Amino acid sequence: MSDQTKPLGFWMCTALIIGNIIGMGIFMLPASLAPYGWNAFLGWAVTLLGCVMIALVFANLARAFPQDDGPYAYFRRAFIPNEGELPSAPWRKGVGELASFFALWSYWVSIWITNATVAIGVVGYLSSFVPTLNQASWFAPTASLGLIWFFVAINIFGARTSGHVQMVTVIIKLMPMLGVLLLGAYVLLFEPVLFQQYVPTQAPSLAGTTAAATIAMFAMLGVESATIPAGKVNDPRRTIPRATMVGTMLAAFIYIGVSAIPLLLLPSNELAQSSAPFVDLFQRYLPGQMSQWIALFVIVSGLGALNGWTLLVGEMTASMASHGVFPAALAKSNRHGAPAIALVLTAALASVMILMNYSRSLAQGFTFLSVMVTAANMPLYAFGTAALFVFWKRGQLQSTSPRLLVAAAVFAMLYIVWVSVGIGSESLLWVSVLGLAGLPVYWGTRWWSSRS
Numbered sequence: 001m002s003d004q005t006k007p008l009g010f011w012m013c014t015a016l017i018i019g020n021i022i023g024m025g026i027f028m029l030p031a032s033l034a035p036y037g038w039n040a041f042l043g044w045a046v047t048l049l050g051c052v053m054i055a056l057v058f059a060n061l062a063r064a065f066p067q068d069d070g071p072y073a074y075f076r077r078a079f080i081p082n083e084g085e086l087p088s089a090p091w092r093k094g095v096g097e098l099a100s101f102f103a104l105w106s107y108w109v110s111i112w113i114t115n116a117t118v119a120i121g122v123v124g125y126l127s128s129f130v131p132t133l134n135q136a137s138w139f140a141p142t143a144s145l146g147l148i149w150f151f152v153a154i155n156i157f158g159a160r161t162s163g164h165v166q167m168v169t170v171i172i173k174l175m176p177m178l179g180v181l182l183l184g185a186y187v188l189l190f191e192p193v194l195f196q197q198y199v200p201t202q203a204p205s206l207a208g209t210t211a212a213a214t215i216a217m218f219a220m221l222g223v224e225s226a227t228i229p230a231g232k233v234n235d236p237r238r239t240i241p242r243a244t245m246v247g248t249m250l251a252a253f254i255y256i257g258v259s260a261i262p263l264l265l266l267p268s269n270e271l272a273q274s275s276a277p278f279v280d281l282f283q284r285y286l287p288g289q290m291s292q293w294i295a296l297f298v299i300v301s302g303l304g305a306l307n308g309w310t311l312l313v314g315e316m317t318a319s320m321a322s323h324g325v326f327p328a329a330l331a332k333s334n335r336h337g338a339p340a341i342a343l344v345l346t347a348a349l350a351s352v353m354i355l356m357n358y359s360r361s362l363a364q365g366f367t368f369l370s371v372m373v374t375a376a377n378m379p380l381y382a383f384g385t386a387a388l389f390v391f392w393k394r395g396q397l398q399s400t401s402p403r404l405l406v407a408a409a410v411f412a413m414l415y416i417v418w419v420s421v422g423i424g425s426e427s428l429l430w431v432s433v434l435g436l437a438g439l440p441v442y443w444g445t446r447w448w449s450s451r452s
Helices: 010-021 029-036 038-064 071-079 090-126 139-156 159-190 192-196 206-219 236-265 268-272 277-285 291-322 340-357 363-371 373-394 402-423 425-437 439-451
Strands: none
Touching: 010 159, 010 236, 010 291, 029 038, 029 206, 029 236, 029 268, 029 277, 038 071, 038 206, 038 236, 038 373, 038 402, 071 090, 071 291, 071 373, 090 139, 090 291, 090 340, 090 373, 090 425, 090 439, 139 159, 139 291, 139 340, 159 192, 159 236, 159 277, 159 291, 206 373, 206 402, 236 268, 236 277, 268 277, 277 291, 291 340, 373 402, 373 425, 402 425, 425 439
């Protein structure tokens, strides 16, 4: 596929990043951060810097190797020695392959778990417009399954179609964010004293900042989105780095603004108990019927995120299959250039998770799995940062200031370790179990490939 025929350009890649980062969590983020007071602002400051550094890492990996089809190719290039090195260090090949597989497998699983979670959340809000969804126990899960397969159908028509849908949903989902920012600006200009009414009283602390940063990190997952479908990106050397940095900075700016304004304009105890922070904010300062409008924007935001993550999980599955760690059939594209079999497989897995969520005996287990999504992303970020160090040592980075880039990577790695500590040992233990669960797939595919 030549660059001229690749469907994803700068604006589509930027929309993919913003749409994947800004999902449904943003509508509850102010309530989640309210108990932390000033620690929420400190946590956001560290998270913003850390995520920009992670975005910088993946942007430069894409700039250095524009012909590669995403993170798995970067990891293999970094950690698996070439043929000339094999006689002196044969063990490195096996270790490199297994480590790369672990990072991408954990991330891959986290995406289709996320898709199931988003679909369920969208249907929850959709029930306020369609009350019949609550009339029978099977209506809601059926609607959630319908959303999963609807976006599979869109993505089967190719990345260009999915990209157009992503741009439209991003524009719509940004409207309530713009409303919050305008409300904050209005209060600041005409009634600035209101910002002094509910100043947080919690003293800053390391534990509070760490906890707030972990929550904020969950909200910022997706900074790597443009690198996943790298094989479908037009002029990837320029497009992916620019889209990654612009999308990450815009998403971070929006998140900080819409999180800070409710934290300063609503009492912290009231905000912490709120099930709809934006509705409460507008009802206090602009009374009216806002709840249904906010619900509508939540639905559109969730649909955009579901579309974007469906695109990514299909492309990642195909990429891993093309490198021999999944069955080769998953790498096949249809006449629209979409990995149809990969999309169907991951949708089926997400469907199983949805059915588990609506089963009373398994609902608690599913909720725990959804909490692990952040932890499951950490290996991807850690291995990406480690790969950049390897390429720097080899002199393979395409950067005018490699030392500055390495300094950014050092901060990114420290930030990843810090967030991992904040996540807690239990979630990290289960992520390790998740990685071990992929070993039969890894060994089975290698055995079948060796026979073929």
